[in-house]
Amino acid sequence: MIHPLRIGVAGAGSIGAYLGARLAADGHGVILLGRQRLADAVAEQGVRVTDLNGLDEQVQPDSIRVVTEPAGLDGCDIIFVTTKSHDTQAMAESIAPHVTDGATVVSFQNGVRNPDTLRKALPQAQVLAGMVPYNVVWAGPAHFHQGTSGSLVLEQREDAEHLAQTIADACNAAGLPAGLNPRIQAVQWGKLVINLNNATNALSGIPLQQQLADRDYRRVTAAAQREALAMIRGAGLAVRSSGKLLPTLMPTVLDCPDWLFRLVAGGLVKIDPQARSSMWEDLNRGRKTEIDYLNGEILRLAEQIGRPAPVNTAICRLIQQAEADRAPPNLTATALLQKIGVS
Known part of the structure; x- marks a missing residue:
């Protein structure tokens, strides 16, 4: 030692x-x-x-x-x-x-x-x-x-x-x-893009492994990530991976059919059945979440460059409502897609 x-x-x-x-x-x-x-x-x-x-x-x-x-x-x-x-x-x-x-x-x-x-x-x-x-x-x-x-x-x-x-x-x-x-700042932005799944997991109310096995839940996160990457690029910032997960490719990977997602994701990250996002844990314990510093950070960039960010805006509102209710809303993937305006 x-x-x-x-x-x-x-x-x-x-x-x-x-x-x-x-x-x-x-x-x-x-x-x-x-x-x-x-x-x-x-x-x-x-x-x-x-x-x-x-x-x-x-x-x-x-x-x-x-x-x-x-x-x-x-x-x-x-x-x-x-x-x-x-x-x-x-x-x-x-x-x-x-x-x-x-x-x-x-x-x-x-x-x-x-x-x-x-x-x-x-x-x-x-x-x-x-x-x-x-x-x-x-x-x-x-x-x-x-x-x-x-x-x-x-x-x-x-x-x-x-x-x-x-x-x-x-x-x-x-x-x-x-x-x-x-290039730690780019690494932090890359992690933030990946962490946009935290809100999806919290709103679903189910373990990460189960949530990521459902393509429609993955489509929610993919929509938030695509929007985020556009805002980050628009602000002249960079994203960088610190490991196998490439933030710029994540929306494409998440959008894959289930069989292909399992094949690709299995080599990128290991997730056990107990894992849930920290945002779910915060909602479950009736605590304030970090939504303002994750999806909310994308809203700040959007305002800075004068562009709309409707998906992340909708997700922020859903989490803020769940904070007020002091519990995860346990939304189905179909309901969540509808609430963020993705068909």
């Missing part, structure tokens, strides 16, 4: 607790900043992490620490920020007094604007953009399950390459595949 790192996780939900526990299991000093229910569960039973490849590991309570106040992150060399995007500013302000000069902060979050928010709020830190490609479900009081495949990506920048490589090496050694990419 490489030299143990002192790692804090600010906003330890599903992703943060999973990453933190995997690193703690490899001997790093990990502090999770989370809610009291997580602290109680971890104190009682530790953290269980599982994945779609059969991993089943128990991190004992004395090997990982949970705090409920930002001061608990004092002295951390590295802080992963894993909050929902709408909580980034508040989290940054709360941890700012406890982030030491020269500390490394990594945004492992959805969306494209969080690193800039963190840089403005934490000028004393070296802030790196990061990307988590897979889904993690909070499967029990302190049980976190990775349900899809993929590798972490960290921003490769000349003035911070050593720091990024140190974190990537620690992740790789802990069984979390990770690499560096100098």
Whole structure:
């Protein structure tokens, strides 16, 4: 193992607790900043992490620490920020007094604007953009399950390459595949395009594997992605893949007949029967979703370049209504196609 790192996780939900526990299991000093229910569960039973490849590991309570106040992150060399995007500013302000000069902060979050928010709020830190490609479900009081495949990506920048490589090496050694990419913004936009399926899954109310097996649900996501790619190109931005999933080809792949989709998609990503989108989990728990930072980001681009984005507009409205209802609407594929205006 490489030299143990002192790692804090600010906003330890599903992703943060999973990453933190995997690193703690490899001997790093990990502090999770989370809610009291997580602290109680971890104190009682530790953290269980599982994945779609059969991993089943128990991190004992004395090997990982949970705090409920930002001061608990004092002295951390590295802080992963894993909050929902709408909580980034508040989290940054709360941890700012406890982030030491020269500390490394990594945004492992959805969306494209969080690193800039963190840089403005934490000028004393070296802030790196990061990307988590897979889904993690909070499967029990302190049980976190990775349900899809993929590798972490960290921003490769000349003035911070050593720091990024140190974190990537620690992740790789802990069984979390990770690499560096100098075009991280394009990677983030590419992930956002792929993440437009989050809303489709949340609105369907069914597991990802089952949802993606239905061509009509896939057509919903394909329509949102085509529209998104047009807006991204129109704004002069680029998209880039971090793995086998090519964002620019996704609408075509999703539109394939079921037999061909199974053939093509089987070699691109692994999804287990437990996997659901984080947006479904948010709706199921009555929480605010990240719709404004996913499909809503496409609406901002559309406004910027003066073009309509009717599909993503309709999806945003459906999710916002589901937030108000505090539950997934469980729409059929036919109903969803009709509501977004796709025949």
